[in-house]
Amino acid sequence: MKVIPTIREMQQTMIQAKSTGKSIGYVPTMGFLHEGHLTLIDKAREENDLVALSIFVNPLQFGPTEDLSSYPKDFARDRALAEKHGVDIIFYPSVEEMYPVPLSVTVNVKDRTDVLCGKSRPGHFDGVVTVLTKLFHIVQPNKAYFGTKDAQQLAIVEGLVNDFHFPIEIVPVETVREEDGLAKSSRNVNLILEEREQAPVLYESLQAAKSIIEEGERNPEKVISFIQGLIREKSNGVIDYVQIYSYPNLKELERLEGRIIIALAVKFSKARLIDNLIFTIG
Amino acid sequence: MKVIPTIREMQQTMIQAKSTGKSIGYVPTMGFLHEGHLTLIDKAREENDLVALSIFVNPLQFGPTEDLSSYPKDFARDRALAEKHGVDIIFYPSVEEMYPVPLSVTVNVKDRTDVLCGKSRPGHFDGVVTVLTKLFHIVQPNKAYFGTKDAQQLAIVEGLVNDFHFPIEIVPVETVREEDGLAKSSRNVNLILEEREQAPVLYESLQAAKSIIEEGERNPEKVISFIQGLIREKSNGVIDYVQIYSYPNLKELERLEGRIIIALAVKFSKARLIDNLIFTIG
Incomplete structure (x- = not known):
């Protein structure tokens, strides 16, 4: 070398x-x-x-x-x-x-x-x-x-x-993940034990959102609320953003279609984690 | 092809x-x-x-x-x-x-x-x-x-x-020139006969400026005045600019040194002509 x-x-x-x-x-x-x-x-x-x-x-x-x-x-x-x-x-x-x-x-x-x-x-x-x-x-x-x-x-x-x-x-x-789905990051070591146990909800909520879109949901606001609800229910993290855009143009969508990205950032006590899912609808 | x-x-x-x-x-x-x-x-x-x-x-x-x-x-x-x-x-x-x-x-x-x-x-x-x-x-x-x-x-x-x-x-x-030194340009056809006879002074003045620099002149203002004088004396053209810069940075120089460009633009009745000379001093 x-x-x-x-x-x-x-x-x-x-x-x-x-x-x-x-x-x-x-x-x-x-x-x-x-x-x-x-x-x-x-x-x-x-x-x-x-x-x-x-x-x-x-x-x-x-x-x-x-x-x-x-x-x-x-x-x-x-x-x-x-x-x-x-x-x-x-x-x-x-x-x-x-x-x-x-x-x-x-x-x-x-x-x-x-x-x-x-x-x-x-x-x-x-x-x-x-x-x-x-x-x-x-x-x-x-x-x-x-x-x-x-x-x-x-x-x-x-x-x-x-x-x-x-x-x-x-x-x-593709993002490399732990067995429970948490995206690998050098920041994960800053999670306290309880937060580490909660953190897989980020990826779970992205996958659950993908499922409801595949079952027919096309309203971005409803999908965002759905994700926010799951994260709030299953973790103490504070949501920084949950956003859905067209990909790769990153434009807001009134109705979900084509290739999209669902992205989120959540603040835990000493670590801010990000994750996303990119996929094509239909 | x-x-x-x-x-x-x-x-x-x-x-x-x-x-x-x-x-x-x-x-x-x-x-x-x-x-x-x-x-x-x-x-x-x-x-x-x-x-x-x-x-x-x-x-x-x-x-x-x-x-x-x-x-x-x-x-x-x-x-x-x-x-x-x-x-x-x-x-x-x-x-x-x-x-x-x-x-x-x-x-x-x-x-x-x-x-x-x-x-x-x-x-x-x-x-x-x-x-x-x-x-x-x-x-x-x-x-x-x-x-x-x-x-x-x-x-x-x-x-x-x-x-x-x-x-x-x-x-x-390098710029292609007529036998009398005038830079070839599609605009030259717009010169009236008298102007066409005067136009070689542009290149002559650039060459004369190069000579006085080679003989020791290092003041850019003096070289510019010298060129302006020659063009006014030998043509009816109206000087748009005569400028000297370092080349290729195109910065003003207080004292002439290194690689320089002397550039000019002169307006005749129906044609604006440009020309320049790039050379290294010393």
Whole structure:
């Protein structure tokens, strides 16, 4: 496994690999790898000749109230995990390498930002698409892997790639879950025992909502109330939001149809959990 | 020669060509080809296995006061000229093909716009970088060819490609000139005879300015006055601007050094002519 810190060497390495006909799978990360990342890497390993991982804590996607300097880092651990899971190349640039001078051109998200978690993070997704435009050109993957857990990020990245015809297939990878259905997250350790026992209701309520839609319910307000009722009944969590949108456009629907996302965020005493379900009706 | 109207077929054709190791030279145009375009095509033909030309009148780069509908078109003539000059593939999409729905992500120029001709065309260069981001991904050239006559466009495109690491070499191609030095332009036919005889002073004054700089002059104001004096003395043209900037950053200089551009625009009775000289001092 190779670790490459410079844009020039990374891009030349990837162009060289591509010219020999190798397919490239790519997993962009901010490091501190967890099981979600490893699932993406495993999937990329299955489907490609070469697997590239990038580790870059992108300052552009942190808001003024978000603490960039306290973002966790452990490169030695990340490196060992990546090697174990068959990564061929880690791209590991510095901030100075990625942003040596102010950008003369900017990339900005115009749509899909003012919903779900994006509402409370203005500018966050501008930072995401800016760094991904750079990284996609540097790594030149055939396929790039993103988790569906951050469904809004996935939808925005699909918008970027479709609008600008990047020759890249975006591969959504299902959320990894505990046996009882709880989405795996590094935040789950902050749940107290009682909350941990209640937390599976998030995914249960999403699945129950899917069932009533499949049985004919088409009113989004009724489905949202149904989910809120289940969560309130079976947990002490405080609902931050339960929302239903078209997917990937993230537009409100008067009547449920087509591909949709049901997404929710619930605050427990020391952890805010998110989950979602994306499916096509009918 | 092939004419391809769809993004999907064009992108697949280019990916296929690249996978066989062919180098791709690309000339983006809005059609109605003139000698400047043909020089770019000839250069691309010399340097690459495959030459791609795009013809697309991009509505995004026209301002509200600029008449998109009256932009000249003659595809039959363009096609014949392209074939004669050895173009392999013309990409000729419709507006609906290129902009089927509003963009969810936009590309915006933050720098180098408020100088030279860009001052009077707000939003113009946003349209240019937006369409080029799409076209570069669709055509996937190794090299793309731009004339130095539109030096501001060239500088902005170099900014786009450098900032976002497009794996493309931007090749600047020298302005084609008449024997007396006048830059070739479709606007030259609008000069009356007396003006046509005076017009070579534009290029003469640029060259004379270069000489005094090479002889030691480092004050930009003095060089600008020197050029203005020559143009006023030898023509009836009304000076729109004479400017000197660093190149490609297009920043004002207190003292002339490094790579610079001297650019001017002069209005004659029925034609506004532009010209420039880019060179490195010392």
